[in-house]
Amino acid sequence: MSDTCRPTKCIIDLDAYNHNLDVIEDHVGGAKVVPVIKADAYGHSLRLVVPELIARATERVAVALIEEAVRVRAAGFAGHIHVLGPTAAGQEHLYRDQDVEHTVVSVAALDQLVRAVGGQRCQVHLKLDTGMGRLGVIFDQAETLIAAAVRHRSVEVVGVFSHFANADSGDLADARQQLERFHQAVEVFEKLGEPRPLRHMANSGGVAQLPESHLDLVRPGILTYGVYPSPETERTIDVRPVLSWHTKTSAEKVVPAGWPVGYGSTWRATAPTYVATLPVGYADGYLRHLSNRSDVLIGGKRRAVIGRVSMDQTVVEIGPADPNRPSAGSAATDVVLLGRDGEQHIDAEELAGQAGTIAYEVLTSISVRVPRVPLGGTPQITIEP
Known part of the structure; x- marks a missing residue:
């Protein structure tokens, strides 16, 4: 859509986006950064963000839905794409066709996936619940899922991960307890004599203020767009609003x-x-x-x-x-x-405070009828909406 259609528009500063990725990479040291680009890049437009990631030779990205992964692949991204949500029955062929990595949240989900792929190889990340209460097996029951996953010849366990509930807060006690539980669960791989897959847990809050959570991978989302996840989060990285x-x-x-x-x-x-x-x-x-x-x-x-x-x-x-x-x-x-x-x-935090919500909602609520116009960055390619 042309930015001349109406006077209301969002300017997406792609130089700021690249700056944010640079400073986050410096901050996390040896951990690989996996930019989270779900929800149309948090309202910033996959159409604009994906070419920047391609130009940076980004190895991995994460999305929430297979439909988002299809768009990222159609944009020419050749690296690893991990869908953070569970695989819905009937969508398994899309993961195979697009070479996308699954999230497995239970033994039942694993069995369903194995039946659906019919012996063909699939790559998975095992989701552990260490205190978020949404998806994944409870951490002290992880052995059942891990043992089942490594037993299947058609399953390649690429990663094991969890998600922080409170890593953006001023009190990190709960987050540290979650991390301890995660480490305890991951020890099962060694117990079973299996190689340890990629470990990842740090979201934007963990990236900013919990360095011990910077494992093999980190998954910053809103932070890559220059917004901190909470007013309580320590400002440790010089990110710029995009x-x-x-x-x-x-x-x-x-x-x-x-x-x-x-x-x-x-x-x-x-x-x-x-x-x-x-x-x-x-x-x-x-x-x-x-x-x-x-x-x-x-x-x-x-x-x-x-x-x-x-x-x-x-x-x-x-x-x-x-x-x-x-x-x-x-x-x-x-x-x-x-x-x-x-x-x-x-900033988004100010509007969030006035609306009684969070910056995430402010950004992702900006509708598709508001054109996103690039500023700086890599020459853009066309991506189907």
């Missing part, structure tokens, strides 16, 4: 004292007030919970969002009516929704 979100005013005018703005009339002018309408709303991913709470940047100054965010439009307060300014402006004034304008900056 995404900024821009629009232009579509209308500007003065509303009289007492005049309401937006559905529900939740804001009323206390005096004649200059306001501007922006062509962006919750259908674009500008969260409705930001109504009457957030700011935007216009001319390097903060301007408050007033009234409820609508599906396609949002109104901001410019300031008191000025007799020297026309009552209706020409519009098309530049607006920053997320990013920097002069000395002012609005």
